[in-house]
Amino acid sequence: MNTKKRGRQxxxxxxxxxxAGFGSTVGRMERAGPLxxxxxxxxEDDTFxxxxxxxxETAMQKQALTFALDRAGIQGEQLDYVFAGDLLNQCIATxxxxxxxxxxxxxxxxxxxxxxxxxxxxxxxxxxxxxxxxAAMTSSHFCSAERQxxxxxxxxxxxxxxxxxxxxGAGAVILAQGGPGPYITHATTGKVVDKGITxxxxxxxAMAPAAYxxxxxxxxxxxxxxxxxxxIVTGDLGSLGKEIVLDFFRQDGxxxxxxxxxxxxxxxxxxxDVHAGGSGCGCSAVVLTGYLLGKMRRGECRHLLFCGTxxxxxxxxxxxxxxxxxxxxAVAIAAEKGDTP
Amino acid sequence: MNTKKRGRQxxxxxxxxxxAGFGSTVGRMERAGPLxxxxxxxxEDDTFxxxxxxxxETAMQKQALTFALDRAGIQGEQLDYVFAGDLLNQCIATxxxxxxxxxxxxxxxxxxxxxxxxxxxxxxxxxxxxxxxxAAMTSSHFCSAERQxxxxxxxxxxxxxxxxxxxxGAGAVILAQGGPGPYITHATTGKVVDKGITxxxxxxxAMAPAAYxxxxxxxxxxxxxxxxxxxIVTGDLGSLGKEIVLDFFRQDGxxxxxxxxxxxxxxxxxxxDVHAGGSGCGCSAVVLTGYLLGKMRRGECRHLLFCGTxxxxxxxxxxxxxxxxxxxxAVAIAAEKGDTP
Numbered sequence: 248m249n250t251k252k253r254g255r256q257x258x259x260x261x262x263x264x265x266x267a268g269f270g271s272t273v274g275r276m277e278r279a280g281p282l283x284x285x286x287x288x289x290x291e292d293d294t295f296x297x298x299x300x301x302x303x304e305t306a307m308q309k310q311a312l313t314f315a316l317d318r319a320g321i322q323g324e325q326l327d328y329v330f331a332g333d334l335l336n337q338c339i340a341t342x343x344x345x346x347x348x349x350x351x352x353x354x355x356x357x358x359x360x361x362x363x364x365x366x367x368x369x370x371x372x373x374x375x376x377x378x379x380x381x382a383a384m385t386s387s388h389f390c391s392a393e394r395q396x397x398x399x400x401x402x403x404x405x406x407x408x409x410x411x412x413x414x415x416g417a418g419a420v421i422l423a424q425g426g427p428g429p430y431i432t433h434a435t436t437g438k439v440v441d442k443g444i445t446x447x448x449x450x451x452x453a454m455a456p457a458a459y460x461x462x463x464x465x466x467x468x469x470x471x472x473x474x475x476x477x478x479i480v481t482g483d484l485g486s487l488g489k490e491i492v493l494d495f496f497r498q499d500g501x502x503x504x505x506x507x508x509x510x511x512x513x514x515x516x517x518x519x520d521v522h523a524g525g526s527g528c529g530c531s532a533v534v535l536t537g538y539l540l541g542k543m544r545r546g547e548c549r550h551l552l553f554c555g556t557x558x559x560x561x562x563x564x565x566x567x568x569x570x571x572x573x574x575x576x577a578v579a580i581a582a583e584k585g586d587t588p
Numbered sequence: 589m590n591t592k593k594r595g596r597q598x599x600x601x602x603x604x605x606x607x608a609g610f611g612s613t614v615g616r617m618e619r620a621g622p623l624x625x626x627x628x629x630x631x632e633d634d635t636f637x638x639x640x641x642x643x644x645e646t647a648m649q650k651q652a653l654t655f656a657l658d659r660a661g662i663q664g665e666q667l668d669y670v671f672a673g674d675l676l677n678q679c680i681a682t683x684x685x686x687x688x689x690x691x692x693x694x695x696x697x698x699x700x701x702x703x704x705x706x707x708x709x710x711x712x713x714x715x716x717x718x719x720x721x722x723a724a725m726t727s728s729h730f731c732s733a734e735r736q737x738x739x740x741x742x743x744x745x746x747x748x749x750x751x752x753x754x755x756x757g758a759g760a761v762i763l764a765q766g767g768p769g770p771y772i773t774h775a776t777t778g779k780v781v782d783k784g785i786t787x788x789x790x791x792x793x794a795m796a797p798a799a800y801x802x803x804x805x806x807x808x809x810x811x812x813x814x815x816x817x818x819x820i821v822t823g824d825l826g827s828l829g830k831e832i833v834l835d836f837f838r839q840d841g842x843x844x845x846x847x848x849x850x851x852x853x854x855x856x857x858x859x860x861d862v863h864a865g866g867s868g869c870g871c872s873a874v875v876l877t878g879y880l881l882g883k884m885r886r887g888e889c890r891h892l893l894f895c896g897t898x899x900x901x902x903x904x905x906x907x908x909x910x911x912x913x914x915x916x917x918a919v920a921i922a923a924e925k926g927d928t929p
Contacts, residue, residue, distance in 0.1 A: 255692070256692050301904060327593070332695075334678075335902065337900065339901065342913045342915075345913075352779060354900070356673055364695070368709065372716070375716020375718065376591065376716065395904075439693055557695075559678065559683030561678035563680065574693065574695075
């Protein structure tokens with residue numbers, strides 16, 4: 248038993264699930280960024296025709312899932328499970344987006360790691376023989392996050408340079424038992440890591456130790472080195488957190504030649520005032536579904552390690568003086584099936 | 589493939605995971621209720637030695653998991669995965685309780701359905717060959733829920749008779765590949781069901797249609813009738829939601845002879861002023877871990893259908909005039925392994 252286990256945190260899928268479809272929906276800022284042309288849909292004014300930012304987030308999720316279903320060539324009713332969540336209190340963007348579909352639903356809360364968490368679980372239920380199709384979905388919205396976590400938009404609060412910019416976007420991925428790939432080959436599940444950072448405007452620093460811990464576990468447990476991957480992408484540490492991860496590995500004498508972060512990739516700091524870069528569940532979700540999976544399908548990337556990072560705190564915890572626990576879930580994605588030692 | 593699937597929502601486990609351990613921690617009101625003597629630990633003053641209600645909830649979770657590990661005879665480090673979540677914004681009770689353990693962690697948000705959701709997923713990762721041990725854990729606290737969802741305790745807000753009382757309690761269950769049982773044999777995963785109830789003080793009515801839908805799906809897809817079970821227990825619809833479920837089945841001409849609700853079981857309405865009964869993630873979790881699983885171990889219940897029900901709204905959604913989406917996940921638990929058609 249447990250022949251799929253590779254050490255403490257990693258599993259290797261016996262029959263790697265295939266990515267059958269993916270979809271992305273973003274806001275105005277994301278469209279204006281360097282990846283702008285990649286996304287399936289970009290809104291004109293970030294409302295997506297809805298009367299509130301929260302409802303706009305729900306509308307984005309529905310769009311992203313619709314694109315993913317279209318690409319997979321299936322109906323929502325064919326999905327055995329959807330794993331989804333978001334940043335809003337009680338994950339309402341997700342609950343309301345799934346109200347109009349008839350799909351068995353497992354609700355997740357993994358903060359910005361939600362897409363990687365959902366992909367891990369969707370791959371497990373397929374490889375475990377419980378599902379033919381399973382989806383992972385998440386979203387975030389700059390405006391709904393600002394007013395929930397910080398202050399009303401109208402207040403015009405200033406942020407320190409270490410702060411990140413919550414992406415407006417939703418991404419959905421559909422996995423299938425068989426298909427032309429790319430394939431999810433491994434999942435390395437994170438533990439809660441808290442190194443004592445208490446500054447909620449510096450979440451890159453709070454999450455970087457979790458990213459480092461999961462990457463180290465992945466390399467050790469799979470026997471792969473960083474050079475195995477054409478791309479190792481965390482999401483979303485921003486420019487500061489990215490440097491911290493590189494620093495940690497430098498101290499180990501390990502180079503990460505093909506490493507980047509979704510929060511760095513999504514915006515152009517020279518043209519866009521996003522401080523330390525993008526964040527939010529939607530950030531890594533749309534970089535994966537709008538940019539990275541397209542590269543894999545076009546043969547421009549054979550091995551991707553997608554590492555979702557989440558800060559598991561809340562405004563209440565911060566007000567009580569608590570430090571910020573982080574988590575990172577990694578998913579290895581291969582263009583070809585035979586490619587997985 | 590998918591030989592484990594039984595219809596749209598139900599899976600049957602090929603090798604039913606065994607419940608290796610379980611633990612429960614409750615507050616003062618729960619100790620004073622009819623199930624008071626069943627729980628592993630009851631706090632003196634609901635603070636559990638902590639300076640805030642949120643931290644008290646974290647402390648309860650740690651206690652419940654410790655009891656479950658002790659009963660299972662394993663260390664935390666032997667758990668391959670923990671599936672956990674709670675009601676607090678960003679599920680902080682859970683993130684902070686797992687900070688001191690070194691366990692791969694999947695965060696869930698299922699509102700009061702969290703224990704059933706966690707059990708479903710824990711059973712899937714074990715039966716799927718990904719884990720030897722996996723845990724499901726959740727909690728709620730009357731005081732942290734009151735101030736987050738309604739008003740500060742000091743305000744002394746009045747509630748209508750349809751409102752429920754958030755239970756103070758945490759429960760944890762550990763599943764293992766093998767063992768003496770009881771065994772998780774089936775999981776029926778819920779879809780989002782919203783029949784338009786907008787009254788956040790009547791969540792029993794909002795969730796009852798989801799409970800009815802999942803129960804119907806379970807009976808149809810397993811071929812079992814209600815009489816197959818010694819106990820069918822929803823959690824937590826309260827007295828009003830329970831009557832609505834009975835009504836729905838009565839309209840179908842189906843009797844539910846052994847049906848009850850965790851929110852009804854936890855408190856004594858004649859002695860305790862809890863309006864329509866208990867609620868909160870902790871309610872069904874402690875009724876399962878403190879009362880029902882003990883009955884199964886003592887041979888007083890052979891077949892249990894445990895149905896977690898969650899209301900997937902938030903104060904923000906309610907303020908925006910939204911109705912309350914509900915969900916219900918059902919888990920079939922059998923005292924003996926051979927017992928599962």
